[in-house]
Amino acid sequence: xxxxxxxxxxxxxxxxxxxxxxxxxxxxxxxxxxxxxxxxxxxxxxxxxxxxxxxxxxxxxxxxxxxxxxxxxxxxxxxxxxxxxxxxxxxxxxxxxxxxxxxxxxxxxxxxxxxxxxxxxxxxxxxxxxxxxxxxxxxxxxxxxxxxxxxxxxxxxxxxxxxxxxxxxxxxxxxxxxxxxxxxxxxxxxxxxxxxxxxxxxxxxxxxxxxxxxxxxxxxxxxxxxxxxxxxxxxxxxxxxxxxxxxxxxxxxxxxxxxxxxxxxxxxxxxxxxxxxxxxxxxxxxxxxxxxxxxxxxxxxxxxxxxxxxxxxxxxxxxx
Numbered sequence: 417x418x419x420x421x422x423x424x425x426x427x428x429x430x431x432x433x434x435x436x437x438x439x440x441x442x443x444x445x446x447x448x449x450x451x452x453x454x455x456x457x458x459x460x461x462x463x464x465x466x467x468x469x470x471x472x473x474x475x476x477x478x479x480x481x482x483x484x485x486x487x488x489x490x491x492x493x494x495x496x497x498x499x500x501x502x503x504x505x506x507x508x509x510x511x512x513x514x515x516x517x518x519x520x521x522x523x524x525x526x527x528x529x530x531x532x533x534x535x536x537x538x539x540x541x542x543x544x545x546x547x548x549x550x551x552x553x554x555x556x557x558x559x560x561x562x563x564x565x566x567x568x569x570x571x572x573x574x575x576x577x578x579x580x581x582x583x584x585x586x587x588x589x590x591x592x593x594x595x596x597x598x599x600x601x602x603x604x605x606x607x608x609x610x611x612x613x614x615x616x617x618x619x620x621x622x623x624x625x626x627x628x629x630x631x632x633x634x635x636x637x638x639x640x641x642x643x644x645x646x647x648x649x650x651x652x653x654x655x656x657x658x659x660x661x662x663x664x665x666x667x668x669x670x671x672x673x674x675x676x677x678x679x680x681x682x683x684x685x686x687x688x689x690x691x692x693x694x695x696x697x698x699x700x701x702x703x704x705x706x707x708x709x710x711x712x713x714x715x716x717x718x719x720x721x722x723x724x725x726x727x728x729x730x731x732x733x734x735x736x
Contacts, residue, residue, distance in 0.1 A: 438470040439645035444482040444491035447475045450517065450689060451495045453670040454656040460669050463655050467648040486511075486633060492642075493649075496633045498705055499551050499712060499721070501731050506722030510636050512733040514650060515701055518626040519692025520614040521545070521552050522600050524585065525592040528609035534560035534567060536611075541572045543581035543593035552614055554715045555708070556594055559617045598675070601688045605681035622707040625696050639733060647735045661690040702732050 445451045455473060458464050464471050474491065476482050482494040487509060501513045523542070525531045531540070537560070544553045560567040567573070574581070574590055578599040585593045585603065592611055595603065600610065615626050632650070639646060659666035667686055674685045694701065709727035712720060 438465075438468045439642060439648075440470040440472060441642070441645060441649060442490070442492040443471060443473045444476050444485040444494045445473055446477070446479065446482070448673055448675060449495065450519075453660060453673055453689075454653055456670050456673065457659050457666050458652055458656040461656075461659065461666070463652045467652040469645060469649060469652065486635075492638050493632050493634045495630050497551065497630050498628060498731065499709070501631075501633055502709065502727055503720065503722040505728055505731055511633055511731070512636055512639055513631040513633055513731050514733045514735075515628045515694045515698070516631045516653075517692040518615075518628055518694055519597040519688060520618070520626070520629050521594065521596045522610040522614055523556070523592050523594050523612035524600055524603045524608045525611040526585075526588075526608055528611035531592050531611035534563040534565035537567060537592065538565060538570045539572075540591040541574060541589075542567070543574045543576060543584060543590045543595075545576065545578040545581055545593070545595050545599070547575055549716055549720050551712055552594060552596075554712050554720070555614060555617050555621065556612070558621055558711045558715055559612075562620065597688050597692070598685065601685040602676060602681065604684050605676060605678075618704070618708060621711050623704040625700060625704055626692075627704045627708055628694060628701045629692075634733075643736055650735065657693050660686070661693060698732060698734065702729050705732075 443451075443455070445455065452475075455471065459471075474485065476485065479494075479496060482491065483496060483500070485491040486494045487504075495516055496513075498513045501511045504511050523531060523537075531537055544550065546553060557567050574584070576584070578596050581590070581593045581595060582599050582603055584590045585608065586606060593603075604610070618627050619625075632653075634646070660670065667682075671682045674682050676682050676685055696704075706727040706729060709721070710725065713725045
């Protein structure tokens with residue numbers, strides 16, 4: 417029903433829209449990421465045409481490649497996290513951030529009830545996706561320190577790619593793994609559970625609500641030049657998110673992009689995705705990000721944040 421209503425609305429918009437060149441926006445994406453899902457649905461339902469947007473996408477292998485494309489002028493918008501944006505601004509690279517998702521990972525284990533506190537991880541082999549300065553790992557360390565446990569030294573830490581860690585966990589080579597949310601969903605489909613949910617960690621460290629993790633990142637120059645088009649782009653993406661979350665036929669169009677072959681696993685990924693759609697006001701999101709930034713800056717230092725211990729709240733873009 418939702419998809420039919422939107423299709424009718426799009427048809428009406430196209431019927432009355434004047435003939436003119438659509439505004440072009442260059443996007444650097446990972447094809448299998450959620451940004452790719454949303455763009456696929458937007459195009460399938462003609463939301464890009466209704467928004468009068470010409471979306472040019474370049475598929476990249478890694479998030480780092482996207483950052484290089486944006487800073488180098490090869491893309492107008494990428495998906496990244498606000499912590500990276502804050503660091504770039506602190507070292508002189510002006511960037512702006514607009515919320516995309518609050519989806520966050522967790523410590524996954526075969527018997528999650530055995531690893532619900534930091535003390536339970538002492539002496540255990542813990543896989544960590546994302547590397548030593550990954551924000552999820554820093555948050556978990558801060559959570560541990562609050563309980564009197566230094567996970568960095570009191571647990572055996574194994575850094576690795578999320579897919580590799582998921583495999584090691586499944587084979588019993590590590591006791592638990594701090595994984596990105598998409599891999600948490602895949603592990604849950606295989607019978608693993610969330611031992612420590614990082615959303616709970618965030619709240620324990622001072623956030624009131626699930627904190628924005630990823631967002632659309634672009635330059636101030638692009639925002640100044642394409643402000644109206646940017647506003648229509650955000651509206652279009654919100655519509656695509658709503659379709660994926662609520663309309664089964666829309667989700668079916670991107671189910672094959674989730675990395676899970678069966679309906680049960682895809683349903684878990686969809687549940688995680690739906691939970692990550694931002695619902696709080698921008699002011700609330702900024703306040704929670706600022707609270708966590710202090711924690712992250714204290715642990716990660718200048719190498720992580722570029723030297724500033726307070727979040728520059730103006731990095732969050734507000735539509736005109």
